[in-house]
Amino acid sequence: MELARHWRQRNARYRLEGSRHRTTGTVSFPADHGTDEEPFCLSGRGSVLTYAVVHAPSTGHEAESPYIVAIIALVEGPRITAQLTDVASGEVTMGMQVEMVTRLMADTGPDGLLLYAYKFRPVL
Amino acid sequence: MRPVYIAGIGQTSIAEHWDKTAQDLAHDAASQALHGYTGSIGAVYVANALSAALGNQSNLAPAVAAGLGLRGVETLTIEAGGAAGGMAIRQAQLAVAAGVVDAVLVVGVEKVSDVLDERREAALALSMDADWEAFHGVTVTAQWAMLMRSYMHSYALGAQAFAPFPVNAHANGVHNKHALYRFAINADKYQSAAAVAAPLGLLDCSTEADGAAAVLISATPPVAGAVxxxxxxxxxxxxxxxxxxxxxxxxxxxxxxxxxxxxxxxxxxxxxxxxxxxxxxxxxxxxxxxxxxxxxxxxxxxxxxxxxxxxxxxxxxxxxxxxxxxxxxxxxxxxxxxxxxxxxxxxxxxxxxxxxxxxxxxxxxxxxxxxxxxxxxxxx
Known part of the structure; x- marks a missing residue:
């Protein structure tokens, strides 16, 4: 089941919660657990820094293949690795503006979990 | 710190060794590295990335040592993803240079052909960040592909700028009897190859395979040959x-x-x-x-x-x-x-x-x- 492994990331995966430094205002994602950090939900807006189309997937992602993975520069500063969705690979461009959506990431089987998390799509 | 020398080397072919275990491959390479050596072995370091994930076997080093008749010797299994081999050489160099032991046998072994591609990709992805990268379906190949695209974008290059590297690798591999692929390729074939993780094509992606290599690291150079x-x-x-x-x-x-x-x-x-x-x-x-x-x-x-x-x-x-x-x-x-x-x-x-x-x-x-x-x- 690995319930706890996924449950403890729920705030980050469902509402893009990271942290913000109380003095400097620097935003971190994933959250920085240092002192003077407070929880902070990022806007989910960003731009595509780079991307690739995966034709040789790893276990658990076979059904989605081919799919697009990207590094996204979020407007608050941090970068994030995530899949792009609701877009064909030929339509993705470098610097494209994207926004976070919540999507099913994996189904771990009859006795397992449905794992949801962030993906990014072109801004509607 | 005293000087450290290469006192023996060995390797298997790089192939799909259906008939051999990781221990068999390690034994073959190590036996070559120890051929003619009469000194003592202070320690055996075994470098490996994926045996625990793909081979149902962790802690390989004692098995490798025992297979060589070295029961009782100090052993260490070193895992550092794709850097494990270099890390093992580093640890051996330190141990010998420091004077703790006079010779360390370093054996690198990998056995990946027992599983299908998806499991191998997942195992390779263990070296990245589990929660923030691998969970999202990113593969190591896709990461290199993202770097390649960033490079092409930053410097306004087409994929053909990358072709000379695999073309050179294949031209050289033709002469290596241990190589997995012993055929030449050219830039045209590179350009027309199927995508693995676009923009990376099949002829710009290495193949993981089975094999082992061994190096005897010693405070004393071999009696004959180059030092x-x-x-x-x-x-x-x-x-x-x-x-x-x-x-x-x-x-x-x-x-x-x-x-x-x-x-x-x-x-x-x-x-x-x-x-x-x-x-x-x-x-x-x-x-x-x-x-x-x-x-x-x-x-x-x-x-x-x-x-x-x-x-x-x-x-x-x-x-x-x-x-x-x-x-x-x-x-x-x-x-x-x-x-x-x-x-x-x-x-x-x-x-x-x-x-x-x-x-x-x-x-x-x-x-x-x-x-x-x-x-x-x-x-x-």
Whole structure:
């Protein structure tokens, strides 16, 4: 089941919660657990820094293949690795503006979990 | 610290060894490295990345040692992803240089052909950040592809700029009887190959395969033949998650480990005669050459088009076929690189760089979260 492994990331995966430094205002994602950090939900807006189309997937992602993975520069500063969705690979461009959506990431089987998390799509 | 020498080498072919276990492969390579050696073995270090994930076997080192009749010897299994081999060489160099032991047998072994591609990709992805990268379906190949696209975008290059690296690797691999692929390719075939992780195509992606390599590291050089010394040995690390790097196209850990190893060895960039890199894709070699200062940012690809990477060039690389043609031994790669460079410095390599005296081996985990660099020197 690995319930706890996924449950403890729920705030980050469902509402893009990271942290913000109380003095400097620097935003971190994933959250920085240092002192003077407070929880902070990022806007989910960003731009595509780079991307690739995966034709040789790893276990658990076979059904989605081919799919697009990207590094996204979020407007608050941090970068994030995530899949792009609701877009064909030929339509993705470098610097494209994207926004976070919540999507099913994996189904771990009859006795397992449905794992949801962030993906990014072109801004509607 | 006392000087440390290469006292024996061995390797298996890189192939799909259906009939052999990891222990069998390790035994074959280690037996060659120990051939004719009559001294004592202070320790056996075994480098491996994926046995626990794919082979139902962790703690390989005691099994390898016992198979060699070395029951009772100190053993250590070293896992550092694709940098495991270089890390094992580093630990052996430290133990011998410090005078703790007089000789360490380092064996790198990888056994990946027992599972299908998806499980292998998932196992390779263990070297990246589990929660923030691998969970999202990113593969190591896709990470290199993202770096390649960023490089192409930053410097306005087409995919053809990358072709000379796999073309060179395959041209050299033809002559290596241990290589996985012994055929030549050309730039046209490179361009028309199917996508694996676009923009990376099939002819710019290495194949992981089974095999083992062994190096006997000793305080005493062999009684006959060339005297080859580990003159520089350094490991550096970086943030595991690629997206956390300040500049995606700067392999900082490559640069840090390179600078430390070169300073130890007391050699200059121009002194290095032959290179072996973690080069599963052209972009990996290009960014490594840039990080090491052999090309300015954005110009590493010119080392390919100018011919500098070929055996008669100024920065020859992948002489035994590199990861692309010889095959990618992952956690064993760093040990195999030392075997191949030793042959270069002995003058006995299948594709020989003329009068090679200084060799550089660089191996990394994933896209460079751990990097080991070694400088071998043939003493006069």
């Amino acid at each position: 080859i010394r580990i003159a520089g040995s350094a490991v550096a690390s970086d943030t595991v998650a690629l997206h956390a790097w300040a500049d995606l196209l700067q392999l900082d850990a490559v640069r840090w480990s390179f600078e430390r190893a070169m300073a130890q060895a007391g050699v200059e960039r121009s002194d290095v005669d032959v290179f072996e890199l973690t080069d599963p894709h052209a972009i990996a070699a290009i960014l490594a050459f840039e990080a090491m200062g052999y090309a300015a940012a954005g110009t590493g690809h010119l080392l390919g088009s100018s011919g500098a990477i070929r055996p008669d060039g100024s920065t020859p690389v992948a002489l035994a076929g590199g990861c692309k043609a010889r095959g990618n031994l992952l956690g064993a790669l760093g040990v195999l690189q030392i075997v191949e460079l030793t042959q270069q410095l002995q003058g006995s390599a299948p594709t020989q760089v003329a009068d090679a005296r200084v060799g550089l081996a660089q191996c990394m985990s994933g896209i460079g979260s751990t990097v080991a660099t070694h400088i071998l020197v043939r003493d006069a």
